[in-house]
Amino acid sequence: MIYPRVEINLSLIRENTRYIVDLCGRSGIEVMGITKGVCAMPSVVRAMVDGGVKKLGDSRIKNIKNMKCSGLNMPIYLIRIPMPSEAEEVVRWAEGSFNSEPEVIRLLSEKARAMDKIHKVILMVDVGDLREGVMPEDVIQIVGRILEMPGVEFEGLGTNVGCYGGVLPSYENTKILVDLAGDIEKRYGIKVKTISGGNTATLKLVEEGRIAPGVTQLRVGEGILLGTDATNCRNVPGTSQATMLLKTEIIEVKVKPSKPIGELGRDAFGNIPVFEDRGPMKRAIAALGKQDCRIEGLIPVDDNIEILGASSDHLLLNVTQAKRDIKVGSIVEFRMTYGAMLSLMTSPYVDKVPV
Numbered sequence: 001m002i003y004p005r006v007e008i009n010l011s012l013i014r015e016n017t018r019y020i021v022d023l024c025g026r027s028g029i030e031v032m033g034i035t036k037g038v039c040a041m042p043s044v045v046r047a048m049v050d051g052g053v054k055k056l057g058d059s060r061i062k063n064i065k066n067m068k069c070s071g072l073n074m075p076i077y078l079i080r081i082p083m084p085s086e087a088e089e090v091v092r093w094a095e096g097s098f099n100s101e102p103e104v105i106r107l108l109s110e111k112a113r114a115m116d117k118i119h120k121v122i123l124m125v126d127v128g129d130l131r132e133g134v135m136p137e138d139v140i141q142i143v144g145r146i147l148e149m150p151g152v153e154f155e156g157l158g159t160n161v162g163c164y165g166g167v168l169p170s171y172e173n174t175k176i177l178v179d180l181a182g183d184i185e186k187r188y189g190i191k192v193k194t195i196s197g198g199n200t201a202t203l204k205l206v207e208e209g210r211i212a213p214g215v216t217q218l219r220v221g222e223g224i225l226l227g228t229d230a231t232n233c234r235n236v237p238g239t240s241q242a243t244m245l246l247k248t249e250i251i252e253v254k255v256k257p258s259k260p261i262g263e264l265g266r267d268a269f270g271n272i273p274v275f276e277d278r279g280p281m282k283r284a285i286a287a288l289g290k291q292d293c294r295i296e297g298l299i300p301v302d303d304n305i306e307i308l309g310a311s312s313d314h315l316l317l318n319v320t321q322a323k324r325d326i327k328v329g330s331i332v333e334f335r336m337t338y339g340a341m342l343s344l345m346t347s348p349y350v351d352k353v354p355v
């Protein structure tokens, strides 16, 4: 066995997908499966597809290219607004993309024309989280400009909350999109096919029947992959949180003081560390570090194990009270937040093992 490793339970991911697809389906909402959290790892993507998603989305064009090259034959959207420099690749590999800059949409249109394609565009609207999107008052005019571009099809509107500003999804902020879509239909005599109303955090509105009627799509990553909803600080009811397990190997176990000895400078990351003297403790070092993982996002499966901190390559644990006797060579397990999963899946030093 190779450590550190993340074991990924594919059938639980399939079941989580199935549950969320059914939940949304009952409100007339389709689920776009978001693959960026696992770097579009093929077996995980397959589990999402088996769970019933009909569309996929990723923030990285490289991931989309890999999925398409592996023969995945379904619509995949670029969910991060494109860089101008990647416009050609976006049109080549993605069915559509989420956008907020007319000049980039114009580039996509030109590239699509040159390839004899029509690229689908969902216009992002900023309803308050202050990440990507045009301000609501500018939507009608910008849609008019998109409708004049021959290489793109205006598919609909989208919005994102929670991720940056931490704004919670609400009836009111999803209703802004639905109302704008109505205005567009009246003004331009077209049908707005897609209203992409949010991400995992918006599932709560669906459960409570508080999402604005008319929303047709949610883009869900975290809820499927981990069964959690960080924005609302909860587990998604009906899903499993046992999808991912990190296993690390212990390389040192010793009883040492809890407070460093000698004059303190800065740690390897430039911070001035502070320590409380809690007397001697049984300390273990796991072979995993900040180069691999956002350590603050790890949750020991044995809740008697305490994470003390980490350097680039060493994870320091207080195992004084551990339920099992921890020795050199022992394997210590962790659950993880979305941030920790993202870093682990991106580290080439961590094995990813479907089980």
Ligand SMILES: *Cc1c(COP(=O)(O)O)cnc(C)c1O
Pocket (backbone or CB within 6 Å): 034, 036, 059, 079, 080, 160, 198, 199, 200, 201, 219, 220, 221, 222, 223
């Ligand atoms: C990451 C992302 C999502 C998925 O968010 P989750 O919280 O993982 O469901 C949806 N939309 C956009 C634009 C994203 O960047």
